[in-house]
Amino acid sequence: MNYSTKIAERQWNLPDKGERESKREEVFMDDIVQKNHIEKELLSNLDGIETVFDGGAGCGRFSILLAKKGCKVTHFDISQPMLDKAYEFAKAANVLSNITFIKGELEDLTAYTDHSFDLVISFDAPISYTYPNQESVIGELVRIARKRIMLSVSSRLGSLPYLANPMNKNQFVLDDNCSDPWVQWCLENWDNAVENFHFNKTLCDAWFYQGIGDCANEIADYEAGGTPWVLTYLFLPDELQGILERFGVKNVRLAGPGAYARTIPKAILRKIMGDPGQKEAFLEFCYEYDRNPYVLGMGKDNLFAKGEIG
Numbered sequence: 001m002n003y004s005t006k007i008a009e010r011q012w013n014l015p016d017k018g019e020r021e022s023k024r025e026e027v028f029m030d031d032i033v034q035k036n037h038i039e040k041e042l043l044s045n046l047d048g049i050e051t052v053f054d055g056g057a058g059c060g061r062f063s064i065l066l067a068k069k070g071c072k073v074t075h076f077d078i079s080q081p082m083l084d085k086a087y088e089f090a091k092a093a094n095v096l097s098n099i100t101f102i103k104g105e106l107e108d109l110t111a112y113t114d115h116s117f118d119l120v121i122s123f124d125a126p127i128s129y130t131y132p133n134q135e136s137v138i139g140e141l142v143r144i145a146r147k148r149i150m151l152s153v154s155s156r157l158g159s160l161p162y163l164a165n166p167m168n169k170n171q172f173v174l175d176d177n178c179s180d181p182w183v184q185w186c187l188e189n190w191d192n193a194v195e196n197f198h199f200n201k202t203l204c205d206a207w208f209y210q211g212i213g214d215c216a217n218e219i220a221d222y223e224a225g226g227t228p229w230v231l232t233y234l235f236l237p238d239e240l241q242g243i244l245e246r247f248g249v250k251n252v253r254l255a256g257p258g259a260y261a262r263t264i265p266k267a268i269l270r271k272i273m274g275d276p277g278q279k280e281a282f283l284e285f286c287y288e289y290d291r292n293p294y295v296l297g298m299g300k301d302n303l304f305a306k307g308e309i310g
């Protein structure tokens with residue numbers, strides 16, 4: 001097993017992972033925008049879709065939505081805490097009969113024959129976490145799809161500003177008084193992060209030109225028994241489009257969910273999110289803006305793609 005998979009397994013199997021991941025839209029405004037974008041794409045592309053494979057399905061944000069729409073969903077993930085949380089949510093939503101839960105790695109989809117599922121989805125970067133196998137994983141996801149594929153991977157242009165903004169989540173905290181540990185950590189460490197910040201062009205160059213850093217720190221941390229963040233490959237828009245097209249996907253369309261929202265000051269975003277009418281109109285506009293080809297590289301940190309098979 002390579003370091004990427006070993007590190008991913010340790011990180012994603014942290015016992016509280018499912019619980020923490022399932023709370024993101026309650027506390028971070030950029031996550032609200034991104035989830036809304038993907039939901040809109042899914043719900044407007046369900047014609048003729050009966051079976052779905054959700055690769056790296058997490059705690060079921062999208063698998064449960066599709067199960068509620070009557071699809072038969074295979075919910076596939078490397079993490080038992082994520083699968084447990086998804087099972088709990090699916091039970092509460094009364095859709096267990098529409099979901100099959102499978103523990104597995106995207107790097108091995110040999111259990112599935114060609115064109116097994118009408119729709120294959122994989123959202124919020126599971127593919128990027130399979131580095132250095134990200135390209136063959138996309139090929140395998142295309143292979144098992146019959147009609148349509150929708151993905152979101154880590155975006156190189158969208159993520160690089162975070163190298164000069166170490167506390168990037170701060171600008172999206174919905175409520176400073178919420179008890180979420182990540183929010184409190186962001187707020188408490190802001191001054192320290194600014195104080196210790198030093199712009200590192202060498203680091204930026206490595207990620208910009210290779211889509212990944214040297215990973216030495218993560219590997220050393222892992223070997224010392226730590227739980228480093230997963231090795232994450234960052235895609236460029238034309239690169240992702242080219243890979244999908246090489247595997248035969250047609251009509252590839254990309255988007256950068258979060259491109260519009262990241263330009264807006266926190267105080268204004270909070271006002272919008274606090275008023276249901278403005279919020280709905282804003283999310284509708286974000287969806288339109290973030291699909292414009294001139295901004296799609298600058299989404300929150302994900303690059304979205306959809307295409308037709310054959």
Ligand SMILES: C[S@@+](CC[C@H](N)C(=O)[O-])C[C@H]1O[C@@H](n2cnc3c(N)ncnc32)[C@H](O)[C@@H]1O
Binds near residue numbers: 077079104105122130
């Ligand atoms: C950020 S979460 C996204 C979850 C879900 N797709 C969503 O959008 O809510 C990434 C998920 O990918 C899973 N994952 C990471 N590496 C994986 C791998 N190699 N194979 C399968 N799942 C993986 C993690 O366990 C986690 O649940």
